[in-house]
Amino acid sequence: MSDVTRMTASEIAGLIKNGEVSAVEVTTAHLDRIATVDERVHAFLHVDREGALRAAEAVDRGEKSGPLAGVPIAVKDVMATKGVPTTAASKILEGWRPPYDATIVERLRDAGTVMLGKTNMDEFAMGSSTEYSAYGPTSNPWDLGRIPGGSGGGSAAALAAYEAPLAIGTDTGGSIRQPGAVTGTVGAKPTYGGTSRYGLIAFSSSLDTPGPCARTVADAALLHAAIGGHDVRDSTSIPQPVPDVVAAARLGADGDLSGVKLGLVKEFAGDGTEPGVRAAFQESVEALVKLGAEVVEVSCPHFTYALPAYYLIAPSECSSNLARFDGVRYGLRAGDDGARSLEEVMSLTREAGFGPEVKRRIIIGAYALSSGYYDAYYGQAQKVRTLITRDFQAAFERVDALISPTTPFVAFPFGSRTADPYQMYLADLFTIPTNLYGGPAISVPCGTSEGLPVGFQVMAPTMGDDRMYRVAAALESAVGTLTPPEL
């Protein structure tokens, strides 16, 4: 038998179903791989060996079935997992074991997937490099001296290092797609409301969207279908079925895009994209044209203001959401010497428990929401959000999907963007507009620049998730998947 850690999720599920390999064997192979490489990659914050083997045994006993039964999966440490440590990569939640499962985790268990453990991330999903994790950064399997993207760098690196064939991410401003791009893997942000936020530790509630990470478009679609759909426990969950993303990925893999019209966003043309990224993107556009797609330029004039609007809206929501970490109900409590007041203990707890980027964003949010500044900052950003949504709606009257590079630059070396936080924010320049609009978008590998992966982004209309899978699968069929160097 060839190495199961190199297989796709659908190949693994097929072998288990046919009895050619057991779920326990598959799980053990992945746990062994983690034991061999994760000291160098540091994709995982916690490996749940016993839990994984128990889940695999249940599949082998025939208690679970379905298209992903027995397939190992890595879950971003921002999703609550019952009895399994969940920290959001913050010291303030060190050692916390949630008393319940997130809806998505529950659906993964029902589908018979085997959770290997929890993956590293920027603290509370704020960052683009995992350098803001309180537990140390994750390395990019393509070059261990470079970042794996963020915030979901652990999930993406686990895929690229063959530690897991599937992973869960969350995308608030690009945290699934940008790590996918810089690790040469696939990451999809579903339509907002298409995947449940119940049990997802909130950063920016109007933007946070859980979604699938995989090494192929077809695998991402299978995972998307398994986790998506209405959840009564999330009041922003859309009460409609998820479009048939699996069929769309199959259709796209046939490599025929005749009749499909794609739009290049004019406003993304300048904006400091690295020449190598632009070249790989251009070649991919030409490949899509060869498959029959029509490509036109469209203008989305307000996209230029998406990054500023995002860095007012997301911190505002974060400063409110993170008020729950007060040292009372869970997590850290610092400075409680019996003499200090509740307020003093709260302030010392939050000071000790939060890292620098989280503190910066809480303060920016408090500023943008304070009286005197509210209208000029938060209020104005919400109006700009309306205009960005209208830009998307107008564009989708002309084209079926929008395309762009996922991120302006390939994986950068550690430490190169931490001194100036705004330089870090630029990593999400092309991914943020989608979050403000609420539509779906996917990143798929489209070649390399200077030996490092480049990502291609497809953005689709709200509840048009199937469209992006079709285009992404077609591109994958033309340019192929990427294989990182041996670790």
Add this chain to the structure above:
Amino acid sequence: MSAISREEVAHLARLSRLAVTEEELDRFAGQLDVILQSVARVGEVTAEDIPPTSHSVPLTNVYRDDVVQPCLTPDEVLAGAPDQAEGRFRVPRILDEEE
């Protein structure tokens, strides 16, 4: 002109219950100034008559049937608390004894 002063950062940190250090205040004031000057660009957009968007899903007043569901036990809820007593979260003193 700077968008935010060191004193303002200190004030906002206090409101946010963050006992930041002097060294952090020095560092954050400069960084936050760069960030706020950049994000202030939203002001360039003419948007007087544009309604704000707080959320992309057009749902309001989402109801469910009022049915009793299984829920966590008090022990499960308290299991992660830093301190507890008599089935409740225990907190440091809230009122100043001298007042």
